[in-house]
Amino acid sequence: MAKISINLTTGSVQKEDIIVGIDLGTTNSLVAFINPEGNPQVINDTGKGVLVPSIVHFQADGNVVIGNDAKAFLISDPQNTIFSVKRLLGRSYHDIENHKDLFSYKIIDDDTESLVKIMVGDKFYTPIELSGMILKELKDRTEHALKTSVNRAVITVPAYFNDSQRQATRDAGKLAGLDVLRIVNEPTAASLAYGIGLNPEEEKTIAVYDLGGGTFDVSVLKIQNGIFEVLSTNGNTFLGGDDFDRAIVNYWIEANELDRNSISENPEFMQALRLKAEEAKIALTTQNIFNGFVDTIPCEITRIKFEELISDKIQETIKCCQNALKDASLTSEDIQEVIMVGGSTRTPLVKSTVSEFFKKPVHDKINPDEVVALGAAIQSDILAGNRKDILLLDVTPLSLGIETMGGLMDVIIPRNAKIPTKAGRQYTTSIDGQVNMKISVYQGERDLVKENRKLAEFDLKGIPSMPAGFPKVDINFLLNADGILKVHATEVRSGVKQEVEVKPTYGLTDAEVEQMLIDSIQHAKEDVSQRMLIEARTEGEQMVYTVERFLEKNKSYVSDEEIAETNIFLNELKSALSSGDKDHILKKIDEINEFTRPFAERLMDQAISTAMKGKTID
Ligand code: ADP
Ligand code: MG
Numbered sequence: 001m002a003k004i005s006i007n008l009t010t011g012s013v014q015k016e017d018i019i020v021g022i023d024l025g026t027t028n029s030l031v032a033f034i035n036p037e038g039n040p041q042v043i044n045d046t047g048k049g050v051l052v053p054s055i056v057h058f059q060a061d062g063n064v065v066i067g068n069d070a071k072a073f074l075i076s077d078p079q080n081t082i083f084s085v086k087r088l089l090g091r092s093y094h095d096i097e098n099h100k101d102l103f104s105y106k107i108i109d110d111d112t113e114s115l116v117k118i119m120v121g122d123k124f125y126t127p128i129e130l131s132g133m134i135l136k137e138l139k140d141r142t143e144h145a146l147k148t149s150v151n152r153a154v155i156t157v158p159a160y161f162n163d164s165q166r167q168a169t170r171d172a173g174k175l176a177g178l179d180v181l182r183i184v185n186e187p188t189a190a191s192l193a194y195g196i197g198l199n200p201e202e203e204k205t206i207a208v209y210d211l212g213g214g215t216f217d218v219s220v221l222k223i224q225n226g227i228f229e230v231l232s233t234n235g236n237t238f239l240g241g242d243d244f245d246r247a248i249v250n251y252w253i254e255a256n257e258l259d260r261n262s263i264s265e266n267p268e269f270m271q272a273l274r275l276k277a278e279e280a281k282i283a284l285t286t287q288n289i290f291n292g293f294v295d296t297i298p299c300e301i302t303r304i305k306f307e308e309l310i311s312d313k314i315q316e317t318i319k320c321c322q323n324a325l326k327d328a329s330l331t332s333e334d335i336q337e338v339i340m341v342g343g344s345t346r347t348p349l350v351k352s353t354v355s356e357f358f359k360k361p362v363h364d365k366i367n368p369d370e371v372v373a374l375g376a377a378i379q380s381d382i383l384a385g386n387r388k389d390i391l392l393l394d395v396t397p398l399s400l401g402i403e404t405m406g407g408l409m410d411v412i413i414p415r416n417a418k419i420p421t422k423a424g425r426q427y428t429t430s431i432d433g434q435v436n437m438k439i440s441v442y443q444g445e446r447d448l449v450k451e452n453r454k455l456a457e458f459d460l461k462g463i464p465s466m467p468a469g470f471p472k473v474d475i476n477f478l479l480n481a482d483g484i485l486k487v488h489a490t491e492v493r494s495g496v497k498q499e500v501e502v503k504p505t506y507g508l509t510d511a512e513v514e515q516m517l518i519d520s521i522q523h524a525k526e527d528v529s530q531r532m533l534i535e536a537r538t539e540g541e542q543m544v545y546t547v548e549r550f551l552e553k554n555k556s557y558v559s560d561e562e563i564a565e566t567n568i569f570l571n572e573l574k575s576a577l578s579s580g581d582k583d584h585i586l587k588k589i590d591e592i593n594e595f596t597r598p599f600a601e602r603l604m605d606q607a608i609s610t611a612m613k614g615k616t617i618d
Contacts, residue, residue: 019152019384021376026086027213029054031142032377040377042370045141056082056133058120066137075271078104088116088127090165128168132175153178154380156372159185159219160233181383182481187219188228189375190341194363200226205334209354210341214240218321220328232327234320241344247309248277252299285346307349314353338362343369403440403449406534412477424476433465439489445520447527460489460498536585540577543589557602
C-alpha cells in the first residue's frame with residue numbers, strides 16, 4: 001500500500017515516502033537520499049553537519065545525546081559515553097575479549113558465548129539498542145532537514161560482516177522505526193556511487209580500499225550482469241586514522257620532552273592533544289606544515305615528518321591488499337578500478353601508495369567519507385523502482401538444503417543462486433502414523449549432511465496420523481536479499497504449519513566457504529558412490545517396511561505360499577542391505593517388486609469394485 005505524505009512547508013504531496021541510504025560507521029554515520037533532480041545528496045541538518053560521530057552519551061538527568069554533542073564527553077565522562085559500538089554489533093564477549101581495553105565503558109562478560117551487553121549506570125544496553133539510538137538520531141535529523149517522514153532505509157555494512165552482524169544491523173534499524181529494505185555491502189555502495197556496476201553489460205574486477213577512523217578493510221569485487229560478488233576481503237579492524245593521530249601525539253610528546261606519566265593523569269590535556277593532532281593531520285592533507293598550541297605547548301609538524309610517522313601503518317594496509325589479491329587468485333593487473341573510501345584516504349601518502357601498488361590512478365573524486373552513503377542512496381533508488389534498467393543481485397555462496405533419509409543432503413537452493421530467491425520441495429513421512437517430522441537445515445556442497453554446516457533444526461508437529469507416504473509436507477526456503485533464510489514447512493492435507501528464521505550466530509568467513517567448496521570437489525567421487533548406496537539402502541528399507549505392513553494388513557489377498565516366498569525375498573533383501581553393495585540391493589528390490597506386483601493389483605481390483613458399488617474404501 002502506498003503511503004501518502006504531505007510536505008507541510010510547501011503543501012506538496014509525495015505519493016511514496018522516500019527511501020534513504022545510511023552509512024552506519026564505526027566513527028561517523030551519515031544519511032543520503034536522491035534529491036528531486038534525481039541525484040544522490042547527503043543530508044546536512046542545519047548547523048549539525050553531514051557526519052554524525054557514532055557516539056552516544058548518557059547524561060546524568062537521563063537524557064541521551066548523540067553525535068558531536070556526545071563526543072565532548074569521551075574524556076570527561078568515559079563510562080557513560082559509548083563509541084565504536086559497531087565493533088560490538090552481533091558479537092559475543094568471546095569475540096572481543098582481546099580488545100576490551102580499547103573500550104572505556106563497561107562490557108558485560110557473564111556469558112562469553114552470548115551477545116555482548118554494555119552497562120551504563122545500572123542499566124544494560126545491547127549494541128543493537130545503541131546502534132538503534134544512532135539510527136533514530138539520523139532518522140530525526142533527516143526528517144528535520146527534508147521536512148518529510150522517513151520510514152524506509154538501506155543500511156550499509158562491511159563486506160566481512162557475518163549473518164549475525166547483518167541481522168543485528170537490521171534489528172537496530174527496526175528499533176529506530178525504520179523498515180530496512182536491504183543491507184548492502186559498503187564496497188558495493190561505494191562502487192555504485194562511482195557508477196561502476198550500474199550497466200548490466202559491464203564486467204569488471206575492482207578493489208575498494210576503505211581506511212576509516214579505527215578500521216581498515218579492502219574488498220575485491222567481481223561485477224558481472226549487475227551482480228556484485230565479493231571475491232575476497234582483508235583488513236585490520238584495529239588500524240585507521242586514529243593511529244595517525246596517536247603517532248602525531250607521540251611525536252609532540254617527544255619533541256616537547258613532556259612527562260608521559262603526568263600526562264596520563266591529565267586526560268583533558270591528552271584529549272586536547274589528540275584533537276589538535278587530528279586537526280594537524282587534516283591540515284597536512286593540503287598544507288606542508290602545521291603550527292599550533294595546546295595550552296602553552298607548541299605543536300608543530302611538517303608533512304614530511306608526518307609521512308615518515310605513518311608510513312609503516314600504510315605499508316600494513318598494502319600487505320592486506322596483497323593478501324586480498326592472493327585470496328582472489330588475482331594480481332594487481334587484474335584490478336580494473338580502485339575506489340578510495342573512508343576519511344583517512346584523504347591523506348595524500350595513502351592515495352599515492354595505494355595507486356602505486358595497483359599501478360593505476362585511484363577513484364577519489366567523491367568525498368571518501370560520503371561515498372558509501374551516496375551509493376546506498378542509489379541502491380535505495382533502485383529498490384524504489386526508479387531505475388528500471390538495472391537490477392542488483394547478489395548470489396548465495398553455498399547450497400542450502402535439508403537432511404533426508406540416511407543423512408543425505410537434499411539441496412533446495414543451489415549455490416550461486418541469485419538472491420532474493422525462493423524454492424521448495426514436497427516430502428512425506430516414512431513411517432505409518434508418523435505425527436512429527438524433524439526438519440534439519442544445512443548449508444554446504446557435500447552429499448552427506450554430516451560434512452555440511454547445520455543452520456537450524458525444528459519439528460513439524462501435529463501431523464494427523466496417516467499411513468507412511470500419505471502426508472504431503474511442503475518445505476519452502478525463502479532467502480532474502482540480505483542472505484537471511486526463512487524456512488516454512490506445511491503439511492498440505494491438514495494445514496499444519498511451522499516456520500523458522502535462520503539466524504546463524506556466526507557466519508562463515510570467505511576462507512571457510514572456500515574450504516567447503518574445495519572439500520566438496522575433492523570428495524565428489526566418494527560422495528556420489530556413498531549417496532547412491534544410501535539411496536539404495538533407504539529404498540530397500542522402505543520396501544521391507546511397506547511389504548511387511550502390506551502382508552500384515554492384507555492377509556486375505558495372498559496365499560500362504562505367496563507369504564512364505566515373499567519372506568524369502570525379504571530376507572534376501574535384508575541381508576543385501578547389510579552388505580553395502582548398492583547393485584545387489586537394487587537387484588533384490590526389483591525382484592520383490594516384480595513378485596509382489598500382482599498382490600497390489602489384486603487389492604486394487606477389489607478396491608475399484610468396492611468403489612463402484614458406492615461404498616467407501618477402508
Ligand atoms: P568510519 O568509516 O570508521 O566511520 P570515516 O570514514 O568517517 O570513518 O573516517 C574517519 C577518519 O577520517 C578519522 O580518523 C578522521 O580523522 C579522518 N579524516 C577526516 N578528514 C581527513 C583528512 N582531510 N585527512 C586525513 N584524515 C581525515
Ligand atoms: Mg566507513
